[in-house]
Amino acid sequence: MKPMPVEYYRAESIEDAINTMVAFPGARLLAGGQSLVPMLNLRIMPVSHLVDIKKIDSLHRVEESPDHIRYGAALTHAQFEDGAVPDACGGLLRHVASGIAYRAVRNRGTVGGALSLADASTDWVTAMLTAGATIIAQGPDGSRRIPMRDFVQSPYQTALNPENELLVAVEVPRVSSSCDWGYYKIMQKPGEYASSLAGVLRDTERNVSRAVLGGGNRAPVLLETTAGILARAGGWTDQLKAELSQAIASDLAQASRAGEPWEQHSWTNCVLRAARQALAGKASTLEQSS
Numbered sequence: 001m002k003p004m005p006v007e008y009y010r011a012e013s014i015e016d017a018i019n020t021m022v023a024f025p026g027a028r029l030l031a032g033g034q035s036l037v038p039m040l041n042l043r044i045m046p047v048s049h050l051v052d053i054k055k056i057d058s059l060h061r062v063e064e065s066p067d068h069i070r071y072g073a074a075l076t077h078a079q080f081e082d083g084a085v086p087d088a089c090g091g092l093l094r095h096v097a098s099g100i101a102y103r104a105v106r107n108r109g110t111v112g113g114a115l116s117l118a119d120a121s122t123d124w125v126t127a128m129l130t131a132g133a134t135i136i137a138q139g140p141d142g143s144r145r146i147p148m149r150d151f152v153q154s155p156y157q158t159a160l161n162p163e164n165e166l167l168v169a170v171e172v173p174r175v176s177s178s179c180d181w182g183y184y185k186i187m188q189k190p191g192e193y194a195s196s197l198a199g200v201l202r203d204t205e206r207n208v209s210r211a212v213l214g215g216g217n218r219a220p221v222l223l224e225t226t227a228g229i230l231a232r233a234g235g236w237t238d239q240l241k242a243e244l245s246q247a248i249a250s251d252l253a254q255a256s257r258a259g260e261p262w263e264q265h266s267w268t269n270c271v272l273r274a275a276r277q278a279l280a281g282k283a284s285t286l287e288q289s290s
């Protein structure tokens with residue numbers, strides 16, 4: 001199918017993009033176009049105007065400070081994958097980017113586009129929650145900070161106002177050099193959207209431990225009890241596995257995340273595998289199920 005006719009506008013600046021959205025209700029931002037263009041072709045998203053933000057210089061910026069790195073929204077997955085931007089999470093972001101779809105998608109798809117779309121089965125939504133990131137949004141009334149834990153409200157729904165707000169950057173806290181992480185996806189084949197994703201980040205030096213379950217057509221969940229156990233864990237043992245399995249079940253119940261027994265099994269295993277990777281030392285045994 002071909003899309004409905006749309007008006008195309010190339011924004012020169014963030015303010016220009018916001019003003020255009022305000023002037024034309026129903027306008028949508030166009031970043032890498034990897035999700036939006038297929039949706040337009042299928043006519044499942046009514047759009048009157050496209051506001052192209054790819055050429056806005058400030059959205060390509062990387063700003064480093066001692067505590068965090070701020071990534072501009074228009075940076076592509078490929079730039080993370082290639083190490084063209086520094087990795088605040090000791091390799092986690094690079095690893096995540098390299099597993100997104102296929103290289104052709106990664107060349108054009110952007111971190112800001114993926115987060116704004118908030119498709120539950122996509123990678124950045126889970127990975128940035130694991131990283132403890134903060135979204136920087138800008139609208140007609142100025143800019144605001146939204147912690148990742150409050151950003152995705154449900155699949156395809158975020159805290160952004162889609163009528164007039166732009167995700168301009170994502171700020172990721174730096175981890176220490178001794179930080180360990182794990183990241184595991186379950187999908188039909190490499191390059192496909194995942195049915196479950198899990199991220200674990202354990203930075204004892206910074207007193208940070210996070211475990212996240214994504215996918216399952218729901219907003220990603222922070223697993224607090226599971227993260228608490230991981231913070232204190234030594235090596236991988238059967239006892240730890242049993243303790244973690246119980247904690248994951250309790251965290252999911254707390255988050256009212258119910259599913260068929262096979263789904264619960266798959267979610268639990270996804271988190272356990274990410275946890276095991278983290279405890280084995282970052283990226284030592286990275287594998288993903290397909």
Ligand SMILES: Cc1cc2nc3c(=O)[nH]c(=O)nc-3n(C[C@H](O)[C@H](O)[C@H](O)COP(=O)(O)OP(=O)(O)OC[C@H]3O[C@@H](n4cnc5c(N)ncnc54)[C@H](O)[C@@H]3O)c2cc1C
Nearest residue numbers: 029031032033034035036101109110112113116122123167
């Ligand atoms: C075949 C295929 C397989 C894929 N597999 C995966 C996968 O395995 N994992 C994964 O994570 N992703 C996957 N994706 C999605 C891919 O990562 C997209 O790049 C991403 O979801 C959207 O980014 P984009 O820059 O292309 O955004 P666009 O398609 O341009 O925009 C997506 C939406 O976000 C809005 N938007 C874009 N930028 C902003 C902004 N800065 N502020 C506010 N709103 C904005 C747009 O208005 C639109 O509604 C896949 C895509 C394809 C086509």
